Structures are given as C-alpha cells and as structure tokens.
Amino acid sequence: MASTDVPEHIFxxxxxxxRAAEDNEEDKAFLQKQILNDHTIQAMSTARLAxxxxxxxxxxxxxxxxxxxxxxxxxxxxEYQRRDDTKPSSDTExxxxxxxxxxxxFNILGQETSHHRNLTLGISLAPGFRGKGYGGEAINWALDWAFRYAxxxxxxxxxxxYNENALKLYRKLGFVEEGREREAIYHLRVWHDVVSFSMLEHEWEKLREVEKI
Incomplete structure (x- = not known):
C-alpha cells in the first residue's frame, strides 16, 4: 500500500x-471485571499492587x-445477522x-512534550481471548494508525x-529492545527487569514497505 492510500475501514x-471507550455502565463493568480484576493481567501487565x-x-x-x-x-x-439466508438491509443489522x-x-512525558512525537502503547486482552493472535493484530493496527494518521x-x-509471551510477540512484530530497568519489579518474592522496546517511523516504513515521503 502506498503512503497516500486510505484503507476502506480505518477502525x-x-x-x-x-471503538471509543464509553462512559457507561457496560464498558466500566467490562473493564472492572475482565481487565482490572483479572489476576493474569495484574501479574503480567501492570506494576500495580495486586x-x-x-x-x-x-x-x-x-x-x-x-x-x-x-x-x-x-x-x-x-457478523451480519441473516434471516432466511437473506442479506441485511443495512450495516446496522x-x-x-x-x-x-x-x-x-499515550504521551507518557506529558502534553507539553507532544512535539517529540513519542508515544507509549498499552494493551490488555480479557480471559479467553489470549493466544489467538488478537494482541498482535491490534498492535499492528495501532502502529499503522500512529505512523499514518497521528x-x-x-x-x-x-x-x-518473566513475561516470555510478550517478549516473543514484541520482537516478532518488529520492535527493537532498547534496554532494561534492572530488578525494578518484585513478583512472587523475586526481582525482575522491566524490558523496554520501541519502533521508529523508518522501521515501520521498512516493515510495511511504505514509500517514504
């Protein structure tokens, strides 16, 4: 795809x-029950006290x-809901x-540093949806959005x-390991490192075979 091509469905x-996260009971209940209170996410994806x-x-x-x-x-x-093998009358069905x-x-450095164009990515999946490739698909989409539109x-x-699956995935997607905060995380009575990765614009262009403007 050329750098000026627009995909049919951006989102x-x-x-x-x-889609956007809504300030409603449904989204807040999902986040509370499936994300914030999930023991795997608490252990593998956040430094917050479990x-x-x-x-x-x-x-x-x-x-x-x-x-x-x-x-x-x-x-x-x-998925379209079909009735008697007929197509739906509109996309709303x-x-x-x-x-x-x-x-x-998000800009971890603060709003006044947006001119550096340096963002941090965070992602979590609910139980039952891990190990199916959804995480890699979503990260690739977010990278395309960041470099194409933002x-x-x-x-x-x-x-x-100790999160070996995440380490393997990030390297597979093309992220480059930058360094480590040594013994910065305490987990199950053992000290562990925080491993930092990044992808630069020219590295993304090479991965996607995008023409440089």
Missing part, C-alpha cells in the same frame, strides 16, 4: 473493530482513555459488538522479563 483490522479493583477504578480508567492520544476498546468484528480488551497510545515518530512499550 478495523482483519478480525477486530476498534488487589481487588473497585468500581471507581474503572471510572478512572475510562478517563485516562479519553485523555490519551488514542484510547479504544478492542472488539470482535460484527449486526450482532452486538463483543469487547475483548483495550488499547491505548504523525508519530516513535512508539514504545515495555514488559516484564
């Missing part, structure tokens, strides 16, 4: 659809989505979207040295 990838998250935590989470450069709910693509996780791109120069992310 979709092969199997997923990306403890039950109350409803107010999900409200704060949604507010951070709204403050981010990009904050989306990751949903499964809707779909099954209800099923959220399976969230993704955000004028970003660098996208960074990090994980813990």
């Amino acid at each position: 979709r990838s092969k199997r997923l659809l990306y 403890r039950p998250a109350h409803k107010r935590s999900s409200e704060e989470f949604v507010r951070r989505f709204h403050d981010a450069v990009l904050g989306v709910m990751i949903c499964l693509q809707p 779909t099954f209800k979207l099923t959220p399976i996780g969230h993704l955000s791109l 004028g970003v120069h660098r996208v960074g992310l990090s994980t813990f040295s």
Whole structure:
C-alpha cells in the first residue's frame, strides 16, 4: 500500500473493530471485571499492587482513555445477522459488538512534550481471548494508525522479563529492545527487569514497505 492510500475501514483490522471507550455502565463493568480484576493481567501487565479493583477504578480508567492520544476498546468484528439466508438491509443489522480488551497510545512525558512525537502503547486482552493472535493484530493496527494518521515518530512499550509471551510477540512484530530497568519489579518474592522496546517511523516504513515521503 502506498503512503497516500486510505484503507476502506480505518477502525478495523482483519478480525477486530476498534471503538471509543464509553462512559457507561457496560464498558466500566467490562473493564472492572475482565481487565482490572483479572489476576493474569495484574501479574503480567501492570506494576500495580495486586488487589481487588473497585468500581471507581474503572471510572478512572475510562478517563485516562479519553485523555490519551488514542484510547479504544478492542472488539470482535460484527457478523451480519441473516434471516432466511437473506442479506441485511443495512450495516446496522449486526450482532452486538463483543469487547475483548483495550488499547491505548499515550504521551507518557506529558502534553507539553507532544512535539517529540513519542508515544507509549498499552494493551490488555480479557480471559479467553489470549493466544489467538488478537494482541498482535491490534498492535499492528495501532502502529499503522500512529505512523499514518497521528504523525508519530516513535512508539514504545515495555514488559516484564518473566513475561516470555510478550517478549516473543514484541520482537516478532518488529520492535527493537532498547534496554532494561534492572530488578525494578518484585513478583512472587523475586526481582525482575522491566524490558523496554520501541519502533521508529523508518522501521515501520521498512516493515510495511511504505514509500517514504
């Protein structure tokens, strides 16, 4: 795809659809129950102390989505609901979207440093939707959005040295390991490193075979 080509559906990838996080009870309940209170996410994806998250935590989470450069709910693509093998009359005749996780791109350095075009990526998937390739698909979509539409120069992310699946995925997607915060995470009575990765604009261009402007 040339650098000026516009995809048919900007907020979709092969199997997923990306929508804004709404300040409603449904989205907040999903985030509280499936993300913030999931023990795997608490152990593998966040440095927060593992403890039950109350409803107010999900409200704060949604507010951070709204403050981010990009904050989306990751949903499964809707399937048309057919009646008597006929096609639907409009795109609105779909099954209800099923959220399976969230993704955000945010400026960790603060709003006054936006001229550096340096964003950090965060992502989590709910139980039952991991290990199916959804995480890699969503990250690739977010990279394309960042470099094509947001004028970003660098996208960074990090994980813990004991999260082997994340380390393998980020390297597979083309992220470059930049360094480590040694023994910065305490997990199950053992100290672990925080491993930092990034992808630069020219590295993304090479991966996607995009013409440089």
